Amino acid sequence: MAVDVLTLSIVVAIYLLMIVGIGYYGYKKTKVAEDYMVAGRNTHPVVIALSYGATFISTSAIVGFGGVAANLGMGLIWLTVLNIGVGIFIAFVFFGKKIREAGKRLSAYTFPDLMGKSYKSPFLQYVSGIIIILSMPIYTAAILIGGARFIEVTLSIPYETALLGFALIVGAYVVFGGLIAVMHTDALQGAIMLIGMSALLLLTYIHLGGVTVAHTALTNMADLVPAGLAAAGHNGWTAMPTFGSPIWMTLITTMVLGVGIGVLAQPQLIVRFMTAKDDKSLHRATLIGGPFILMMTGVAFTVGALTNVYFYQQSGELAITAAGGNVDSIIPLYITQSMPDIFVIIFMLTLLCAAMSTLSSLYHTMGTALACDVWGRGRECALSLAANRRGIMIMMVISILVAFLLPGSIIARATVIFMGLCASAFLPAFVNGITAKSPCIIGAKASLLAGALVWFLWTVFVHAAESSVLGLSQFIFGVPSLLGQPWSACNPLVIALPVSLIVMVLFQIRHNRRMA
Amino acid sequence: MFGIPDPYIWIAYLLAIGFAGACVLYGLLNWNNGDAEHGS
Incomplete structure (x- = not known):
C-alpha cells in the first residue's frame, strides 16, 4: 500500500x-x-x-x-x-x-x-x-x-x-x-x-x-x-x-x-x-x-x-x-x-x-x-x-x-453474461412495445423466449468461455464446445439478439397486416 | 495520428470524441425544448 x-x-x-x-x-x-x-x-x-x-x-x-x-x-x-x-x-x-x-x-x-x-x-x-x-x-x-x-x-x-x-x-x-x-x-x-x-x-x-x-x-x-x-x-x-x-x-x-x-x-x-x-x-x-x-x-x-x-x-x-x-x-x-x-x-x-x-x-x-x-x-x-x-x-x-x-474470478464474466441475457431477451420486445402503434403481444412473448433460449443454448453448448466451465456440453457430447473457431469465441448475444429481433419483426408485420 | 498508426484505432477515438461532442451539441440546441406537457 x-x-x-x-x-x-x-x-x-x-x-x-x-x-x-x-x-x-x-x-x-x-x-x-x-x-x-x-x-x-x-x-x-x-x-x-x-x-x-x-x-x-x-x-x-x-x-x-x-x-x-x-x-x-x-x-x-x-x-x-x-x-x-x-x-x-x-x-x-x-x-x-x-x-x-x-x-x-x-x-x-x-x-x-x-x-x-x-x-x-x-x-x-x-x-x-x-x-x-x-x-x-x-x-x-x-x-x-x-x-x-x-x-x-x-x-x-x-x-x-x-x-x-x-x-x-x-x-x-x-x-x-x-x-x-x-x-x-x-x-x-x-x-x-x-x-x-x-x-x-x-x-x-x-x-x-x-x-x-x-x-x-x-x-x-x-x-x-x-x-x-x-x-x-x-x-x-x-x-x-x-x-x-x-x-x-x-x-x-x-x-x-x-x-x-x-x-x-x-x-x-x-x-x-x-x-x-x-x-x-x-x-x-x-x-x-x-x-x-x-x-x-x-x-x-x-x-x-x-x-x-x-x-x-x-x-x-x-x-x-x-x-x-x-x-x-x-x-x-x-x-x-x-x-x-x-x-x-x-x-x-x-x-x-x-x-x-x-x-x-x-x-x-x-x-x-x-x-x-x-x-x-x-x-x-x-x-x-x-x-x-x-x-x-x-x-x-x-x-x-x-x-x-x-x-x-466471476466479476468480468458475470457483467458480460448479465448484459448479454438482458439484451437478447428484452431489447426487441421492449423497443417494439414503446414504439409500435399496436404492439403484437404474441410476438413479444415469442421474441423474449426465443432470445433467452438461444442465448442459453449458445452459452451452454458453443461459447467456449462459458461452456467449458459449465461442462454440460462435455458431459452430453464429449466436447467442451459443439462448434470450433471462430464460433466458439463468438458471444451468445451476437447470435441470440438477431434471432429475437427477427422473431419480433416477423410477428409484428403479420399483426399489422391483420389489423389493416 | 498522435503516435497511433492504425487508422481503425484513431478513427475510433475520433468517433468517441465526436459522439460526446454530438451529445453536448444536442443538449445545447434543445436546452429549452420539450417543456412539461400541460394538463398531465
Missing part, C-alpha cells in the same frame, strides 16, 4: 457521512410509492445524467476492462464509441423520450411494469420480473465481490466483514431512501468519479512525456507482444487485432457488441428515463452524459493500454507480467506505483463510488421487481412502500448469499 490506511479511512468516513446525509434526504422526500419507485418523476437533469453514468460504469468497467485494454490494446476504444453513441446518444435522444412518455402515460413504475403495460400483458411483466430476479443477483454478487476485495486490500478489513459491511451500508440507504436516495448518491459518486478519472488521464500523459510521445512509445512495443497473443491475432497495443482472429472475435463480439449494445436493455438504466419531469430534462442530461462516459471508459481503456509503457520503462516488463498475470490487478498496481499519495486516495474513492452507485441501483431494481412485478403483479407498485422495502431486503440477502458462493 502506498498510502496511510488511517488517512484513507478518514476520507472514506467523511464520504460515508455525506452518503448517509443524502440517504436521509431521500428518506424525508419519499412520501408515496411514486417517489420511492421513480423518484417522483421530477429529477434534475444533472442528477439524471450523473446517476445514469455512474450506474452504467461499475468498478468492472474501470478496473476489469482497463486491465483488458492493458492486455489486448486500444482496440477496446470501440466499446467507448458504442458506450457514447448507443448507450448515451441513441438511448437518451431516441429511446429515453419514448420511455419517459410511455412510463408517465401508462403509470409504469418499473421496467417489467412498463413492459407489461405496453403490451397490456401481466404475463410479460411477470416473466420480465422473473428474469431480473434470477439473473441480476449474479451480477450484483459480482459487484459485491469486487467491492469487498477492494475494501479488504485498501482498508485492511477481513473479506467477509468488508462484504457484509459494504452490502448493508448500501442496502440501508436504498431501503429507506428509495430511488431519490439512490440517484442523488449516484450523482455525488459520479462527480467524484469524474474528478478521479480526469486526474488519472492527465497524470498519465504528464508521466509518460505527452500524448504523442506516450502513444509512439506504445506503438514501438509491438514486437514485445507475447507469442501466444500474437498467434491469436494481437498486432500491438495501438493496432486492431487481425480480422476474424480469436482475439478479434472476443474483442468485438464479447466486449464491444456484448456490452455496447447490452446497455440499451438494462432495467436499472431504463428506469432512469422514467424519473425525468419532461423531455427538456433529458435533452439537458444528454449534454452531460456523453462527455461523462468519454471520461470513464475512454480514459480507462487508454490508460489501461498505456500502463505497458510505464511498466516497461520502470522494470522492462509488460503490464500483465508486472501484475503477476492477473488482469484485474493491472490498474490498481499502476495507480499505487506511479501516482502521488493524494491521487491514490482519490482513485480509491473513485472505485468505491463506482461500485456503490451500481450496487444501489441493482438492489432497487431487483427489490422492486420482486415486490411490484413478481409478487404483487402490479398491485403493490403504486400502493405500498413497505412491500418494496421488503423486496429490496430479500434480494439484498439473496445477493449476499450468492456472493459468498461465487468464485472471485
Whole structure:
C-alpha cells in the first residue's frame, strides 16, 4: 500500500457521512410509492445524467476492462464509441423520450411494469420480473465481490466483514431512501468519479512525456507482444487485432457488441428515463452524459493500454507480467506505483463510488421487481412502500448469499453474461412495445423466449468461455464446445439478439397486416 | 495520428470524441425544448 490506511479511512468516513446525509434526504422526500419507485418523476437533469453514468460504469468497467485494454490494446476504444453513441446518444435522444412518455402515460413504475403495460400483458411483466430476479443477483454478487476485495486490500478489513459491511451500508440507504436516495448518491459518486478519472488521464500523459510521445512509445512495443497473443491475432497495443482472429472475435463480439449494445436493455438504466419531469430534462442530461462516459471508459481503456509503457520503462516488463498475470490487478498496481499519495486516495474513492452507485441501483431494481412485478403483479407498485422495502431486503440477502458462493474470478464474466441475457431477451420486445402503434403481444412473448433460449443454448453448448466451465456440453457430447473457431469465441448475444429481433419483426408485420 | 498508426484505432477515438461532442451539441440546441406537457 502506498498510502496511510488511517488517512484513507478518514476520507472514506467523511464520504460515508455525506452518503448517509443524502440517504436521509431521500428518506424525508419519499412520501408515496411514486417517489420511492421513480423518484417522483421530477429529477434534475444533472442528477439524471450523473446517476445514469455512474450506474452504467461499475468498478468492472474501470478496473476489469482497463486491465483488458492493458492486455489486448486500444482496440477496446470501440466499446467507448458504442458506450457514447448507443448507450448515451441513441438511448437518451431516441429511446429515453419514448420511455419517459410511455412510463408517465401508462403509470409504469418499473421496467417489467412498463413492459407489461405496453403490451397490456401481466404475463410479460411477470416473466420480465422473473428474469431480473434470477439473473441480476449474479451480477450484483459480482459487484459485491469486487467491492469487498477492494475494501479488504485498501482498508485492511477481513473479506467477509468488508462484504457484509459494504452490502448493508448500501442496502440501508436504498431501503429507506428509495430511488431519490439512490440517484442523488449516484450523482455525488459520479462527480467524484469524474474528478478521479480526469486526474488519472492527465497524470498519465504528464508521466509518460505527452500524448504523442506516450502513444509512439506504445506503438514501438509491438514486437514485445507475447507469442501466444500474437498467434491469436494481437498486432500491438495501438493496432486492431487481425480480422476474424480469436482475439478479434472476443474483442468485438464479447466486449464491444456484448456490452455496447447490452446497455440499451438494462432495467436499472431504463428506469432512469422514467424519473425525468419532461423531455427538456433529458435533452439537458444528454449534454452531460456523453462527455461523462468519454471520461470513464475512454480514459480507462487508454490508460489501461498505456500502463505497458510505464511498466516497461520502470522494470522492462509488460503490464500483465508486472501484475503477476492477473488482469484485474493491472490498474490498481499502476495507480499505487506511479501516482502521488493524494491521487491514490482519490482513485480509491473513485472505485468505491463506482461500485456503490451500481450496487444501489441493482438492489432497487431487483427489490422492486420482486415486490411490484413478481409478487404483487402490479398491485403493490403504486400502493405500498413497505412491500418494496421488503423486496429490496430479500434480494439484498439473496445477493449476499450468492456472493459468498461465487468464485472471485466471476466479476468480468458475470457483467458480460448479465448484459448479454438482458439484451437478447428484452431489447426487441421492449423497443417494439414503446414504439409500435399496436404492439403484437404474441410476438413479444415469442421474441423474449426465443432470445433467452438461444442465448442459453449458445452459452451452454458453443461459447467456449462459458461452456467449458459449465461442462454440460462435455458431459452430453464429449466436447467442451459443439462448434470450433471462430464460433466458439463468438458471444451468445451476437447470435441470440438477431434471432429475437427477427422473431419480433416477423410477428409484428403479420399483426399489422391483420389489423389493416 | 498522435503516435497511433492504425487508422481503425484513431478513427475510433475520433468517433468517441465526436459522439460526446454530438451529445453536448444536442443538449445545447434543445436546452429549452420539450417543456412539461400541460394538463398531465
